[in-house]
Amino acid sequence: MFKILLLSLLSTSASFAQIAIKADLLYPMTGDLKPVKNAVVLCGPDGKIQAVGPASEIEIPEGYQILTAQVATPGIIDAHATVGLSGILNLPKHDQEQLEKSDPIQPELRALDAYNGRDPLVKWLRDLGVTTVHTGHAPGALISGQLMVVKTDVPSITSLKDPLIPTSAVAATLGSGALASGDKSPGTRSKAIALLRAELLKAQAYSAKITQSEADGKEAPDPDLKLQILAEVLEKKTPLLINAHRHQDISAALRLREEFGFNLILDGAAEAYLLLAEIKAAGVPVIVHPTMARPFGDLENMTFTLAAQLHQKGIPFAFQSGYEPYVPKTRVVHFEAALAAAYGLPQEIALAACTLYPAQILGLDDQIGSLQPGKDADLALFDGDPLETMTHTTHVIINGKLISSSAR
Amino acid sequence: MKEPLNFLLSPDLFLMLSFAIMRPRKLLALAIAPLLAFPLLFSAPNEKQAPPVNPLKAYTNATLYPVSSPKIENATLLVRGDTILAAGPADQVEIPAEAEQIDCAGKTIIPGLICTHSHIGQVAGGDDSSPIQPEVRVLDSIDVRDTSIHKARAGGITTVNLMPGSGHLLSGQTIYLKLRNGNTVEDLAIKLPDGSLAGGVKMANGTNTIRDNAPFPGTRGKSAALVRQSFLDAQAYQKKRAQHLVENNPENPFERDLALETLADILDRKRIVHHHTHRHDDILTVLRLKEEFGFEVVLHHVSEAWKVADEIAAADVPCSLIFLDSPGGKLEARDFKWRNGAELEKRGVLTALHTDDPINDSRWFLRNASIGVRAGMSREKALEALTISGAKMLGLADSSGSLDPGKKADFVILSGDPFSIYTRILETHIEGQKVFDLNNPTDRLYAEGGYGAGHAQEASGCCFYR
Numbered sequence: 001m002f003k004i005l006l007l008s009l010l011s012t013s014a015s016f017a018q019i020a021i022k023a024d025l026l027y028p029m030t031g032d033l034k035p036v037k038n039a040v041v042l043c044g045p046d047g048k049i050q051a052v053g054p055a056s057e058i059e060i061p062e063g064y065q066i067l068t069a070q071v072a073t074p075g076i077i078d079a080h081a082t083v084g085l086s087g088i089l090n091l092p093k094h095d096q097e098q099l100e101k102s103d104p105i106q107p108e109l110r111a112l113d114a115y116n117g118r119d120p121l122v123k124w125l126r127d128l129g130v131t132t133v134h135t136g137h138a139p140g141a142l143i144s145g146q147l148m149v150v151k152t153d154v155p156s157i158t159s160l161k162d163p164l165i166p167t168s169a170v171a172a173t174l175g176s177g178a179l180a181s182g183d184k185s186p187g188t189r190s191k192a193i194a195l196l197r198a199e200l201l202k203a204q205a206y207s208a209k210i211t212q213s214e215a216d217g218k219e220a221p222d223p224d225l226k227l228q229i230l231a232e233v234l235e236k237k238t239p240l241l242i243n244a245h246r247h248q249d250i251s252a253a254l255r256l257r258e259e260f261g262f263n264l265i266l267d268g269a270a271e272a273y274l275l276l277a278e279i280k281a282a283g284v285p286v287i288v289h290p291t292m293a294r295p296f297g298d299l300e301n302m303t304f305t306l307a308a309q310l311h312q313k314g315i316p317f318a319f320q321s322g323y324e325p326y327v328p329k330t331r332v333v334h335f336e337a338a339l340a341a342a343y344g345l346p347q348e349i350a351l352a353a354c355t356l357y358p359a360q361i362l363g364l365d366d367q368i369g370s371l372q373p374g375k376d377a378d379l380a381l382f383d384g385d386p387l388e389t390m391t392h393t394t395h396v397i398i399n400g401k402l403i404s405s406s407a408r
Numbered sequence: 409m410k411e412p413l414n415f416l417l418s419p420d421l422f423l424m425l426s427f428a429i430m431r432p433r434k435l436l437a438l439a440i441a442p443l444l445a446f447p448l449l450f451s452a453p454n455e456k457q458a459p460p461v462n463p464l465k466a467y468t469n470a471t472l473y474p475v476s477s478p479k480i481e482n483a484t485l486l487v488r489g490d491t492i493l494a495a496g497p498a499d500q501v502e503i504p505a506e507a508e509q510i511d512c513a514g515k516t517i518i519p520g521l522i523c524t525h526s527h528i529g530q531v532a533g534g535d536d537s538s539p540i541q542p543e544v545r546v547l548d549s550i551d552v553r554d555t556s557i558h559k560a561r562a563g564g565i566t567t568v569n570l571m572p573g574s575g576h577l578l579s580g581q582t583i584y585l586k587l588r589n590g591n592t593v594e595d596l597a598i599k600l601p602d603g604s605l606a607g608g609v610k611m612a613n614g615t616n617t618i619r620d621n622a623p624f625p626g627t628r629g630k631s632a633a634l635v636r637q638s639f640l641d642a643q644a645y646q647k648k649r650a651q652h653l654v655e656n657n658p659e660n661p662f663e664r665d666l667a668l669e670t671l672a673d674i675l676d677r678k679r680i681v682h683h684h685t686h687r688h689d690d691i692l693t694v695l696r697l698k699e700e701f702g703f704e705v706v707l708h709h710v711s712e713a714w715k716v717a718d719e720i721a722a723a724d725v726p727c728s729l730i731f732l733d734s735p736g737g738k739l740e741a742r743d744f745k746w747r748n749g750a751e752l753e754k755r756g757v758l759t760a761l762h763t764d765d766p767i768n769d770s771r772w773f774l775r776n777a778s779i780g781v782r783a784g785m786s787r788e789k790a791l792e793a794l795t796i797s798g799a800k801m802l803g804l805a806d807s808s809g810s811l812d813p814g815k816k817a818d819f820v821i822l823s824g825d826p827f828s829i830y831t832r833i834l835e836t837h838i839e840g841q842k843v844f845d846l847n848n849p850t851d852r853l854y855a856e857g858g859y860g861a862g863h864a865q866e867a868s869g870c871c872f873y874r
Contacts, residue, residue, distance in 0.1 A: 088736030120742075124734050274859065292733075294766050295559075300862025327737030327767060335733055338829045339772070343856060388829050389778035 017065040018050075019043045019402060021379060023072035028052055029356040029370040033348045041072065043377035047399030052371050065402070067395050073351060073386055074371050075131025075378030075398060078333040079287045079358035080241070080267055080320035082138045084115040084122055084150070088329055095119065098138035098323060100145070104178070104186060105199050107170045107233075108225035109145030111136030112163055117155040121330045125321075126152040127404045128332055129380030129393040132164065132368055134358065138323040139173040139243035139268070142192055143199075146229065147171055147241065149362055151378070153398045164364060169241040169265060170233055172196070175249035175298045193252055200260050203230035239263035245270035245289070245298035254282055265361065267320070270302035276313045285316040285361045290331045291339035293322060307337075307353065308344030318358035319350075338387035350387060383407070462489035465840070466503040470512035473826065475519050475795050476810040485517055487817040490839035495811040518791065518826055519811050520566025520818030520838060521773055522798035524728040525682065525708050525762030528556035528770060533572020533580035533610065539617060539624045539631075540638050542609060542674075543666035544580035546570050550593045555854060555862060560770035561587050561844040562855035564820035564833045565763075569802055574612035574684040577625070577635050581670060582682060583607040584802050586818070588838050598804070606803065608706075609674055611635070612684035613693055615740050632693055639701045642671030674703045680803070681705040682728070686740040688715040695723045706801045708762065711735075711744035714751045721755035726801050728760045729793070730768060731779035749793065750784030759789065760798035771833075771855065778827045791826060816840075 019042075026039035040058040044050035051058050060066060087095025097114035100106060115135065116122075125133070131152055137145030147170075150163040160166045172178075178192050186192035206227040213220045232238045240262045242253040250269055257264040264282070266272065268289040272279055279286065288307050295302050303309075310317040319340070321331040333354045341350035359369025368376050377400035384391035396404040465487045472483035474495050484501040486494040494501045503509065532549040534541030550570065551557075560568065567586055572579035584606040585596040598606040613631055617624070625631040645668035652662035673679040683694045683705050691710060698705050707713075707727045713720060720727060729752070735744040752759045761777060763770050777790040785793070799809025807816045821835040833855070836844035844851050853861050 088734075088742060089739050090737050091739065121734060121736060271859070292769065292772060294769065295857060295862050296766070301857065301859045303857035303861070305856055305858070324737065327741060328732040328734040329737035330734045332733050339775075342830050342832065389775055390782045390827055392782065 017063065018045055018061075019377075019397060019400060020060040020064040020066045021072050021381065021397070022055060022060075022066060022068045023381070024069070025071045026052075026371070027071070027073045027348065027351055027355075028372065029074050029352055030372060033352050033356070035071075035348070039072075041371060041377075041379065043397065043400035045400070047377055047401070049371055049373050049375050049377045051373060067381060067397075067402070069381035069394060070384055071382040071386055071391075073129075073380050073382070074355040074369055075376075075380055075396070076129045076334050076354050077318075077358040077362075077369055078125070078130050078133045078135070078321050078354070079318035079361060080147070080322065081125075081133045081135040081330065081333075082323040083125060083133055083321065083330045084117055084119055084135050085111065086121075086138065086323060086329065087116060087119045088121045088124075090326070090329060098136075098144075099140045100137075101141060101180075104142040104180065104192075104195060106141065106145055106226070107143045107229045109137055110167065111146050111148040112150075112157045112160070112166055115148070115150065115157055117150070117152070117157070122152050125330060125332060126396060126398075127393065127406060127408050128334075129382070129386070129396055130333060131378040131380065131396065131398050131403075132364075134168060134320075134362055136168075137171045139171065139177050140323075141173060142178045142186060142196055143170060143172045145171060149364065151398055153401075153403050164367070165362065167229070167232075167238055168362060169239045170229060171267075172240055172242045174242060174244040174252050175246055177243065177245075177298065189249070189252070193256070196256065197259070199226075200230060200234065200256075203227050203234055204260075207231040207234055233262045234260060236261070236263050239265050241265040241267050241287070243267040245302070247271040247274040249298070250275055251278070254278060254284070257282065257284070268299075268322070270299045270306070273303060273306055273309045276309060276315065280313050280315050285318070286310055287318050287320045287358075287361065288340075290320060290322045290333075290336040291343070292331065292336060304339060304343040307340035307350070311345055311349055311353075316357065316361060317353060318361050319354045334386060335389070338389070341387050347385070347387060463840075464488050464493075464504060464507040466501075466507040466509045467512050467517060467821070468498065468503070468509055469514075470821075471516045472811065473516070473518045473791060474811040475791055476812050483517070485811060485819065487837075487840050490817055490841070492811060492813055492815050492817050494813055512821060514823075515834065516822040516824060516826060516831075517811070518564075518820050518822065519795040519809055520820055520836065521564045521794045522567040522760070522802065522804075522809060523560070523565050523763050523765070523770065523773060524569050524706070524760045524798040524801055525571055525730075526560070526565075526568040526765045526770065527571060527573070528560050528568065528765050529554050529570060529585075530556075531570045531572065534576050534578075539576050539619075539634060540578040541576060541580055541667070542578055542638075542670035544572065545583070546572050546580055546607075547583050547593060547597075547605065550583070550585075552590055552593055552596055556765065556770070557587060558844075558851075558854040560763075560765065561836050562833065562846075562851065563763075563769070563771035563773050564822075564836050564844075565770050565773060566818040566820075566836060566838045566843075567799070567802070567804065567808055569608065569682065569762075569798075571610045571682060574610070574616040575619075576610075576612060577617050577631055578609065578611045578638070580610060581607055581679070582610050584804065586838055587836075587843060588841065589843055608680040608682045608802075609670065610682050610684070614684075614686050614690040615738065616684070628690070628693070632697070635697060636700070638671060639675065639697075639703075642668050642675055643701075645669070646672045646675060675701060677702075677704050680801070682708055684708050686711040686738075686744075688712040690740075691716050692719060695719060695725065698723065698725065706760075709741075709764070710748060711741045713748040714745050715743070717751040717755050717757070720752065721757050726758035726760070726797070727752055728762050728798070728801065729780075730762055730764050731776050731783075732768070733779075746779055746783035748783075749780035749790070753785050753789045758797055758800060759793050760801055761790075761793045762798075774826055774831070774833070775829065778829070781827055787827060 042050040136147030337350040359365040381395040467485040796809035799805040817840040
């Protein structure tokens with residue numbers, strides 16, 4: 001009996017052993033972004049990184065579970081996905097929660113009310129090294145809803161504390177993707193912008209009323225979910241992520257930002273290469289469409305070199321898996337980064353654009369996206385160059401815990 | 409709402425007449441033995457410097473994957489006109505003095521890629537009127553100027569099987585094309601000895617073919633019954649046709665039926681069936697139909713191949729696979745696995761790959777093989793799956809699929825390892841003609857994208873953009 005108890009105690013402690021990673025090549029994603037040879041990462045009991053550095057300088061304390069890898073990177077971050085809302089089976093009403101078309105403008109729809117962290121696609125991404133996703137409502141409506149940032153080991157949203165950011169952005173779409181069919185509005189690009197401006201003006205008025213009522217000590221206006229979240233956008237508490245591909249739609253997004261002064265994140269942006277100077281001047285980050293996005297509709301003039309061009313211009317950018325209505329139901333963000341690396345983007349920049357850069361764009365770079373003491377111990381381990389298709393992800397660690405060790 | 413898959417409906421073609429432009433060159437190549445060609449070409453120097461009809465080109469210092477044999481370092485590929493004269497180590501291939509030499513140091517040469525299942529060129533097949541439409545040809549729908557064709561060349565693809573979609577039990581006749589520069593679909597078609605154009609027939613089972621409205625089937629049982637009855641009708645047609653042939657009565661001529669004629673071609677093994685199928689039970693249904701009617705078939709997609717790999721091997725049926733970056737997207741592809749390729753390889757099943765463009769863009773075809781390698785395929789079999797295995801399935805292995813003397817000079821020049829993500833496709837050659845050159849600005853636009861890359865015509869990607 002005692003023996004059994006002891007064994008079970010041992011096995012329990014073993015499964016929660018602190019982890020040390022020995023990597024032939026480590027990408028801490030700090031400083032000049034260059035990798036470090038023969039490095040060690042220690043994960044602390046608090047799920048944070050305890051130490052990072054050359055193997056010669058870091059002693060691995062006794063009792064640590066040692067994982068060896070040819071290459072280790074920070075956990076991969078997908079800067080814009082629909083995973084968890086857009087499920088593997090593609091069955092409407094069952095696992096397709098990414099788009100609600102009853103009204104063109106629905107910023108009040110929260111991602112966390114629809115997210116299913118147990119969908120097999122979340123595990124699929126997690127096993128491949130994706131530890132954090134910026135996910136939520138898809139492009140396809142003028143304002144389709146909200147996005148959130150969540151780690152891929154969170155199975156259920158039991159409280160607003162489960163996501164890293166419960167409302168990280170409001171998702172808007174300009175261009176043909178936002179247009180309604182038949183006699184519904186918006187039927188044209190101009191109408192779409194007019195509707196959006198009218199709604200933002202309403203939110204401005206709502207916001208002013210609240211300020212006024214606070215100043216006068218009077219009762220606040222009736223709560224309105226839609227106007228409340230748009231007011232947050234106008235107060236720059238929540239960015240507006242605008243999916244726009246054609247240059248005229250990207251221009252419209254820049255005009256809206258100028259008129260209303262919100263924090264803009266450009267999303268998709270297939271023809272951004274035509275407006276590099278304007279985007280740079282606006283200081284707006286771009287979450288580029290998947291490199292393997294299909295070149296149809298508004299994306300017909302997309303280029304595999306967009307990320308390289310943004311990088312050369314010094315425009316902040318990151319990669320996304322995006323939204324697919326059919327197959328593959330989710331893309332894998334570092335596969336998309338890899339192809340950009342084949343088309344002019346330096347390899348370590350491609351890796352940064354699915355680790356450090358998305359963390360910066362999401363305002364989470366003090367917590368995730370790079371390997372420094374005190375940051376979350378989220379890592380992906382590989383048996384080769386993480387961007388090579390033939391390389392396997394061997395281990396995935398989230399908050400210091402070994403989440404996956406099935407080489408895939 | 410329409411099934412997302414309906415965009416896959418496209419016709420099927422059979423290859424055609426070679427055109428005037430092709431004919432003289434082809435005849436020359438065939439008629440004149442290699443050694444005799446020189447005197448002919450070079451004995452008339454005063455002929456206003458017309459380019460030699462059969463230029464001799466030597467691609468030297470390359471890393472060469474003949475596919476029929478192991479990789480060769482420092483290799484020479486010798487091409488005359490549209491035909492490979494030699495492919496081998498530099499010290500074993502003599503380069504004639506008159507040959508133009510193209511230095512390929514640091515570059516890799518592989519056979520032209522063969523995509524066994526593609527929907528480029530605005531291809532279309534049967535309409536919504538019935539689930540079985542053998543009389544429909546994709547030949548009659550193809551736009552050879554579509555940007556998707558340029559992009560496929562940029563992806564190193566030299567031969568495609570253009571297929572109609574999978575929304576029908578039988579959606580039409582497919583066509584095999586060489587992606588030559590040409591004005592008409594006939595310029596690109598592959599002419600068979602009997603004058604017909606090479607191609608197969610597209611069939612499908614499972615979810616895509618099941619619709620709410622008759623005459624489309626509502627269940628898998630009905631689907632199989634409809635197909636079986638059609639083939640029984642074709643058998644009766646064959647019998648009737650044979651009787652007419654025997655009777656040979658001019659007053660009672662045989663009345664052709666385009667649909668039954670095509671089904672009879674399948675039964676006569678003149679046309680191979682390219683069968684879309686995902687689930688293990690649907691795969692077995694195809695094997696049963698093959699058993700009953702004795703037609704030749706290639707299984708396509710085969711998402712659950714790993715579940716019934718033994719049965720596929722026992723039936724000796726080839727498979728054309730696709731690797732997607734994630735499973736799902738439809739219920740019947742939920743159990744799709746990357747290791748399908750490795751499981752089939754283990755059992756010796758002839759396995760090719762396809763893009764299913766626009767499912768996977770033709771420009772990422774090489775990458776698809778890398779996924780197979782990632783999940784356990786050997787590099788050799790993965791490269792075969794892009795080349796010779798597909799050629800075998802399309803009945804074109806005598807003329808393409810590997811770099812061997814006597815085969816057509818269909819090849820791709822790469823910047824490096826075929827399986828590396830960093831490798832770029834530099835040139836694509838079909839029958840000795842360069843059809844893609846990364847250094848050409850227009851070609852580069854199609855290779856990489858950019859403003860104007862999508863402008864040739866509104867694209868057919870109905871389901872990917874909302």
